[in-house]
Structure formats: structure tokens, C-alpha cells
Amino acid sequence: MASQKIDKLDKKILRLIAEDARIPFLEVARICKVSGAAIHQRIQKLYNNGVLKGSQFIMEPEKIGFETCAFMGLKLKDPENFDVAVEGLKKIPEVVECHYTTGNFDMFIKIYAKNNHHLLDVIHDQLQPLGLSSSETLISFNTVISRQIPVMEMLDQLKDE
Numbered sequence: 160m161a162s163q164k165i166d167k168l169d170k171k172i173l174r175l176i177a178e179d180a181r182i183p184f185l186e187v188a189r190i191c192k193v194s195g196a197a198i199h200q201r202i203q204k205l206y207n208n209g210v211l212k213g214s215q216f217i218m219e220p221e222k223i224g225f226e227t228c229a230f231m232g233l234k235l236k237d238p239e240n241f242d243v244a245v246e247g248l249k250k251i252p253e254v255v256e257c258h259y260t261t262g263n264f265d266m267f268i269k270i271y272a273k274n275n276h277h278l279l280d281v282i283h284d285q286l287q288p289l290g291l292s293s294s295e296t297l298i299s300f301n302t303v304i305s306r307q308i309p310v311m312e313m314l315d316q317l318k319d320e
Contacts, residue, residue, distance in 0.1 A: 165210070168193065172201055173210075177307055180214045225253075225271040227278050228299040232264035236292040241265060247289040253281050264295070 165173070168191060175187050184202070188195045205211045220228065235244055241259070248254045248268065256269040272278035275298075286294065 169201060169205065169210075172198065173205070176202075220271045224273055227272040227274055228302070229270045229272065229278055230297045230299065231268050231270060231282075231286075232260075232295045233266050233268060233286070233289075233291055234263070234293045235265045236290045238265050240290050244289045247285075251281065251285045253277075253285075 171191050172187055175182055175190060184198045185195050188198045191198065202211065220226075233244070235241065244266070245257060248257050253270045253272055254268050255271060258267045259265070260267045270278065270281060272281055278296075278298075282294070282296070
């Protein structure tokens with residue numbers, strides 16, 4: 160996918176909303192020294208170009224009873240059934256990410272479970288029927304870094320066109 164042309168004002172807007180997604184557009188406009196309408200237009204352009212995908216509240220899984228975070232490498236019996244397996248994974252609410260990968264696995268997923276017993280139930284009852292030949296599970300003890308890609312810092316290093 161081609162990257163989008165982002166100018167200095169777009170960068171400033173993105174930096175502000177990345178720091179605080181709940182910042183009022185009028186506050187962004189004041190800081191950027193442009194009209195509120197200009198901010199609305201710029202943000203709409205960023206959505207339309209696919210730079211922004213949406214906004215969401217981020218829940219802390221542990222605070223709502225999901226104490227086990229695991230990453231799993233999945234190897235399919237028949238890799239041609241990747242799309243079928245992905246559709247099955249979409250139906251498992253505990254699966255929060257799925258990546259098509261290189262290396263020893265066909266895909267890599269991230270799962271949140273209430274505890275290790277719940278994780279075992281998900282693996283046995285919901286993942287195995289998807290046609291796995293093997294899997295490897297890594298349990299995360301703690302997330303020490305969780306952030307958006309530092310695109311703004313990288314863009315700042317590029318010369319504006």
C-alpha cells in the first residue's frame with residue numbers, strides 16, 4: 160500500500176490526536192492556528208486516505224478479568240485453508256490479533272483468557288478444530304511497551320515535499 164502525502168499541519172494534527180484522542184478539534188485548531196473547519200477537513204482527509212482508521216477506548220484486560228495474555232504460533236495441516244482458519248479465528252472473542260507470518264508458523268495470534276485453564280479450553284475446544292497440525296504457546300507475564308508506531312518522529316526526519 161502506498162504511503163500518503165502528509166504535510167506539516169497533518170503531522171501536527173496527528174501528533175496531537177495521538178497524544179490524546181479525546182482532545183477537542185477546536186483545541187487542535189487553536190494550537191495549530193487554523194480554523195475548526197480546517198481541522199475537521201484535514202481529519203476527514205486522513206480518514207478517507209486510510210491514514211486514520213478510527214478511534215477507540217483501550218481497556219486493560221486484567222482489570223476486567225482477563226489475566227492471561229498468550230501469543231500462539233499456529234501451523235495448519237493444510238496451509239491452503241488459511242482463509243477458513245481466519246474466519247474461524249474471527250469467531251473466537253478471546254483472539255484479539257492474527258498475523259500471517261513467515262517462518263515456522265502459518266499465522267501468529269494474540270489471545271486474552273481469564274486464566275490458564277480458560278486458555279487451555281480455548282486451545283482445545285476452539286483452536287484445534289480449525290485444522291491445526293501444531294501450535295506453540297508463549298504466555299506473556301507483563302506488557303512493558305505498548306504504543307503506536309512512532310510515525311511522526313520518522314516523518315519529521317524526512318524532507319517535506
